[in-house]
Amino acid sequence: MDMQRAITAKRTSEPPTKLIPNGAGDLLDALGQLLYGQQWITPMARDLKIHPDMIAEWAWGRRELRPDHPIFAALAVLVHYHEKGVAKARKVMDLDQA
16 A cells, blocks of 8 residues: 555544644645645655655644645745646647637
């Protein structure tokens, strides 16, 4: 079983042992899903060079994630590159339709 499936299986079968109310974790989850889709933890971890378990702990509220954590600066860079990629893809699609 790959890491993402193991994390998902653990997440759905086992409630968090200690839930930390965490708006930053919710933001991380939302950004992850927008950038990578429903199975976002492993791809985000790969791109940020962070262990997937750490990202999962933050997302699930098991570990504190401050709103000023450097991961959000790194995610801003990913969003920037994603925007540039989408813009290039739109230009390609426009060329194909001409």
